[in-house]
Amino acid sequence: MRVLLMQAPVALASPHARLSPPLGLAYVAAHLEAAGHEVQLIDFNVSGLNPQRVKLALGRVKPQLVGISAHTETYPNALRLAALVKEHDTTTPVVMGGPHASILPRDVLAEKDVDFVAIGEGERTAVELAVAIEAAGGTPDADALRAIAGLGWRGGRASGAGGAGARESDDDAPDVSVLNEPREPLAVTEVGRPARHLLSLAFYEDAYNVLTARGGCPYRCPFCSASHLWGGRRRPRPPADIVAEVADMVRDHGARHVFFVDDIFTINRAWIDELLTLLEGARLGITWGCGTRVDLVDEALLARMAAIGCVGIQYGIESGAQDVLDSVKGIHKSDALDAVRWTVAAGITATCAFMVPFPEDTEATLAETTAFMREVKDAGGQLLMSYTTPYPGTRFAEQADELGLTILTDDWTLFDAKHVVLETRHLSATQIETAMAEMARELGLTRSV
Numbered sequence: 001m002r003v004l005l006m007q008a009p010v011a012l013a014s015p016h017a018r019l020s021p022p023l024g025l026a027y028v029a030a031h032l033e034a035a036g037h038e039v040q041l042i043d044f045n046v047s048g049l050n051p052q053r054v055k056l057a058l059g060r061v062k063p064q065l066v067g068i069s070a071h072t073e074t075y076p077n078a079l080r081l082a083a084l085v086k087e088h089d090t091t092t093p094v095v096m097g098g099p100h101a102s103i104l105p106r107d108v109l110a111e112k113d114v115d116f117v118a119i120g121e122g123e124r125t126a127v128e129l130a131v132a133i134e135a136a137g138g139t140p141d142a143d144a145l146r147a148i149a150g151l152g153w154r155g156g157r158a159s160g161a162g163g164a165g166a167r168e169s170d171d172d173a174p175d176v177s178v179l180n181e182p183r184e185p186l187a188v189t190e191v192g193r194p195a196r197h198l199l200s201l202a203f204y205e206d207a208y209n210v211l212t213a214r215g216g217c218p219y220r221c222p223f224c225s226a227s228h229l230w231g232g233r234r235r236p237r238p239p240a241d242i243v244a245e246v247a248d249m250v251r252d253h254g255a256r257h258v259f260f261v262d263d264i265f266t267i268n269r270a271w272i273d274e275l276l277t278l279l280e281g282a283r284l285g286i287t288w289g290c291g292t293r294v295d296l297v298d299e300a301l302l303a304r305m306a307a308i309g310c311v312g313i314q315y316g317i318e319s320g321a322q323d324v325l326d327s328v329k330g331i332h333k334s335d336a337l338d339a340v341r342w343t344v345a346a347g348i349t350a351t352c353a354f355m356v357p358f359p360e361d362t363e364a365t366l367a368e369t370t371a372f373m374r375e376v377k378d379a380g381g382q383l384l385m386s387y388t389t390p391y392p393g394t395r396f397a398e399q400a401d402e403l404g405l406t407i408l409t410d411d412w413t414l415f416d417a418k419h420v421v422l423e424t425r426h427l428s429a430t431q432i433e434t435a436m437a438e439m440a441r442e443l444g445l446t447r448s449v
């Protein structure tokens, strides 16, 4: 069948929207193609969300299924895309996936223009949905839908929603959302390669991103939704498979610089050793970057990474007040400074991200953070700042009251970490904005995030 996949774009142009290929959607595309479907993928971050262009694409592709990917910030645009699809042809089924739909599936299913949500890893869910739609020649019946793990859908009481396999549905409601059993994780050997041939790689600043693991991060930082999204058990891909993918990118796409997408690239020492050995042996002549925690590196590892082409590491340091760090991240300031010094000494750029404010932050702890950021800067680290944002599914969102947080808006467009969307019991929105501006000025930063 013909499937059109759409990446919803960020709404507000901002420096943090560094364009990188939508890997999640490209994996879904690859699995749909492998199952014999005809797939097109449009990233509206690249093409711009122009309703006329969306209509032209719909007219050209004539999709029998549309899949839309969104995180929280891009969700309003995802809904706009869904509305345009339905305006074009009300019978085209629309499935939404990605972090926002995975965490708030019922909210998404309450939207009239979205028929299905894919919760969590979406490859198999999308393929099974496409098969069911094809078999039904339109909307599959409730039994067929209920059989698709990881799918959320709207069922009426006549459909028997709430039967075996369905969670938390309400048979008395006329149009209830049904969330099927969770999808079993994909074996890392079955993840395969994202369908990069469907993307215009030339348009991306970070064109060559390679996913090294599934399952995310075992740390449960209260501001991050990764463990909620992925279950927290990291499933690293086989190093040989990753290096083969990089080698293909060099050969087929002329990649010179690769970014390894992973929440915590260096967490498994045996795995990273093997990956580095294979990367070195492949002599690809590339540079690369990654992200990890400051307490998961040491001098010897960093020197080795640099020798094998690593030129940039992103660290989330978050705060410069040890009490705050103890409560939100469990890292030590001394580990952070060591990591920055070793990274810089190895010739690698250390990009260090900080967030303002945490629930226990006061004017005094923010002053500590500013002082510590100066130390990091003096040690050669690059600084990034963002506003703490209570993304759905995080402890900051779910336990906001207990933590003394007041969430100021439900305009998801503002959940881009560049707007103040919360107040704490110690700091008002104005105080937070003023503090951020002062910190940026004192540290000589020209932009946040």
Ligand code: B12
Pocket (backbone or CB within 6 Å): 010, 016, 017, 018, 020, 021, 023, 024, 025, 027, 028, 066, 067, 068, 069, 070, 071, 072, 073, 095, 096, 097, 098, 099, 100, 102, 118, 120, 121, 122, 123, 125, 126, 206, 209, 211, 216, 217, 223, 224, 225, 226, 229, 230, 259, 261, 262, 263, 386, 391, 392, 415, 416, 417, 449
């Ligand atoms: C790498 C990464 C980045 C990198 C991207 C780098 C690169 N070169 O690729 C950078 C640093 C740029 C980045 C930036 C940001 N990020 Co980020 N990022 C991640 C991270 C660690 C991995 C994302 C990824 O590639 N996953 C791998 C793919 C395979 O998974 P996926 O995209 O989720 O797709 C799967 C499913 O969701 C589903 N699916 C997705 N779409 C669809 C569509 C359909 C139709 C279907 C059926 C299924 C489906 O199937 C896919 C395959 O299984 C995640 C955390 C995590 N572990 O998920 C955070 C994460 C996605 N980021 C997040 C955020 C908030 C941001 C920023 C706003 C942060 C900031 N301070 O600026 C910016 C926004 C960027 C932008 N405007 O687009 C949040 C999103 C939370 C939310 N609710 O919105 C996450 C979850 C982390 C967190 N803090 O909670 N990020």
